[in-house]
Amino acid sequence: MKVIGLNGSPRKKFNTATVLRHALEGAESKGAKTEIINLYDYKFQGCISCFACKLKDNITGGICAVKDDVTSILVKMAEADAVIFGSPVYFADVTSSTRAILERFMYAPFVYCKDYSSVYEGKMKTACIYTMNVKSKDMENRGYVRTFETTRSYLERIYGHSEYITVNDTTQFADYSKYIAEAFDPVAKAKARKEVFPQDCEKAFKLGASLVD
Numbered sequence: 001m002k003v004i005g006l007n008g009s010p011r012k013k014f015n016t017a018t019v020l021r022h023a024l025e026g027a028e029s030k031g032a033k034t035e036i037i038n039l040y041d042y043k044f045q046g047c048i049s050c051f052a053c054k055l056k057d058n059i060t061g062g063i064c065a066v067k068d069d070v071t072s073i074l075v076k077m078a079e080a081d082a083v084i085f086g087s088p089v090y091f092a093d094v095t096s097s098t099r100a101i102l103e104r105f106m107y108a109p110f111v112y113c114k115d116y117s118s119v120y121e122g123k124m125k126t127a128c129i130y131t132m133n134v135k136s137k138d139m140e141n142r143g144y145v146r147t148f149e150t151t152r153s154y155l156e157r158i159y160g161h162s163e164y165i166t167v168n169d170t171t172q173f174a175d176y177s178k179y180i181a182e183a184f185d186p187v188a189k190a191k192a193r194k195e196v197f198p199q200d201c202e203k204a205f206k207l208g209a210s211l212v213d
Contacts, residue, residue: 001081001212003027005036006073008087008098012038015131015170015197020086022201023129026208027082035076039097042069046100053108062109062119070101077105082125082211088170089132092144094151106154118158125211126155128164129204133184136168165207167200 005024009016017038024034045068052065059065063074077083085102087094094102109120130148132139139145148164155162171193173179176186 001027001030001032002079003032003034003082003084003208003211004077004080005034005084005086006077006098006101007036007038007040008085008095008101009131010040010095015167016086016088016129019129019131019167019201019204020084023084023086023127023204023208026205026210027212028208029205030209030212032081032212037073039070039101042073044068044070044097044100046103047107054111058111058119060108064104064108066104070104073101074104074108078120078122080124082127084127084129084208084211086129086131089130089134089144092142093147094130102151106158110154110158116157120159124159126159126162127207127211128152128155128162129167129207130164131167131170133170133172134168136166139166139168163207165203167197167204169196171197 003024005020007017007020011017020036024036027034048066050065053060053062063078064071085098087098093099109118111117111119128148128151134142148166152162152164169189169192171189173181176184176189
């Protein structure tokens with residue numbers, strides 16, 4: 001079994017990347033082969049509405065027809081047994097790189113027949129890991145969950161099983177005193193990093209393992 005993790009953060013060793021790696025370790029604990037891909041290493045854009053994927057003969061086979069840095073990644077994703085998207089939340093949604101690859105991953109196999117079905121014929125599990133500075137209560141009050149659930153429902157419709165987890169109240173800076181960040185209590189942030197973040201990593205580990213079961 002192959003599980004691919006997509007790091008949609010510009011950072012390769014911080015919150016999102018760390019949690020994503022724990023998810024992949026969870027998959028590995030069940031015998032899966034894994035690969036992590038850092039999206040910010042590639043130059044690409046989202047869907048350009050060329051509609052090649054909507055032609056009746058569907059020459060693309062459900063994979064985005066645009067050729068660029070992530071074409072080979074999209075092929076790997078289509079052939080994987082599970083794909084995990086990891087992204088920090090910027091202004092209530094995923095990063096632009098994460099959004100771009102989601103558009104192309106979801107739109108190409110999605111066709112406009114009466115039941116809006118998918119040309120994807122395999123079985124794939126997908127999951128999203130959202131990391132964010134805001135606390136869980138603020139996330140819910142600001143409507144983030146609606147966005148996360150919409151993405152989950154599309155992934156599930158197109159590829160099959162999909163789920164997500166959230167990692168809240170993350171640390172943004174190593175030294176809060178250097179930044180305009182009076183809205184946050186650095187002591188509380190340090191406490192959350194020490195006590196809660198390890199629990200989030202364990203939650204991600206279990207997510208990765210469950211995708212292989």
